[in-house]
Amino acid sequence: MSTDGLIVVDKPGGMTSHDVVARIRRLAKTRRVGHGGTLDPMATGVLVIGVGRATRLLTYVIGAGKSYTATVRLGQATVTDDAEGDVIATTPAGQLTDASVGQAFAAQRGEIDQVPSAVSAIKIDGQRAYKRVREGESVELPARRVTISRLDVLAVRRDTPDVVDVDIDVTCSSGTYIRAVARDAGLALGVGGHLTALRRTAVGNFTLAEAATLDELEQRAPDVVNLPLDAAADRYFPRRDANADEAKVLSHGGPLDAAGIAGPYAVFGPDGGVIAIVSERDGRARAEIVLAPA
Numbered sequence: 001m002s003t004d005g006l007i008v009v010d011k012p013g014g015m016t017s018h019d020v021v022a023r024i025r026r027l028a029k030t031r032r033v034g035h036g037g038t039l040d041p042m043a044t045g046v047l048v049i050g051v052g053r054a055t056r057l058l059t060y061v062i063g064a065g066k067s068y069t070a071t072v073r074l075g076q077a078t079v080t081d082d083a084e085g086d087v088i089a090t091t092p093a094g095q096l097t098d099a100s101v102g103q104a105f106a107a108q109r110g111e112i113d114q115v116p117s118a119v120s121a122i123k124i125d126g127q128r129a130y131k132r133v134r135e136g137e138s139v140e141l142p143a144r145r146v147t148i149s150r151l152d153v154l155a156v157r158r159d160t161p162d163v164v165d166v167d168i169d170v171t172c173s174s175g176t177y178i179r180a181v182a183r184d185a186g187l188a189l190g191v192g193g194h195l196t197a198l199r200r201t202a203v204g205n206f207t208l209a210e211a212a213t214l215d216e217l218e219q220r221a222p223d224v225v226n227l228p229l230d231a232a233a234d235r236y237f238p239r240r241d242a243n244a245d246e247a248k249v250l251s252h253g254g255p256l257d258a259a260g261i262a263g264p265y266a267v268f269g270p271d272g273g274v275i276a277i278v279s280e281r282d283g284r285a286r287a288e289i290v291l292a293p294a
Contacts, residue, residue, distance in 0.1 A: 008226065053293075064204030066167075071198075238263070
């Protein structure tokens, strides 16, 4: 069985995130595998996978900021806001100036209220929004407050008549939809827009530079974990080292005295192994999750 830990995968296009999890389960020879944030089948790039006890870290990974490169096509709107859906409206976009295109994207920088794409995985009355859309329902989701800390226009291309393709580079908070960025830029310009390419370049501080392809993981199976649990916790969280007595208390779910560290943070025992992820309140450090083996 594989070591507990994280794998940074470079997801290929055409696979769901669940497809990747299923492949890792086979390679790692364990059912205890999960992912830290869905990527659409069309999208490629960073997908953080947890194996064994490290699956419990994924709740924190899911909430991390993300970075993407993407291509937006202006002049066509689709039912899914990306290239996987049928085109529902076309409006010639050749007259758009580079300046007006830049302004449409610049308007989405900062803290904004974004309406998620109707074909998102958000649940409405217990059912995924995208399932309702595919069954013919009209779905309207409420706006969500998100933060787009960086949105750079890398290129404006006019290779195809009546459409404008825009390459962008985005860093944003968890819960931001790049499909919605494409849609809203098209709406602002009056020509419609959708996403034709999406590549996630980072999740938190996990980047493409350390990502492995599924073919590479296949070659080294079952030794597929590239960031063992202790190393993953040390890298992702602030660190606190506990003495033997503190380690014993914490490993059984008991609280420690506060150390004044902004949490959540990881507590490590004298042997260097991670014991728990904790947060402080009311003068005590209490475990959010205990990771030490029982």
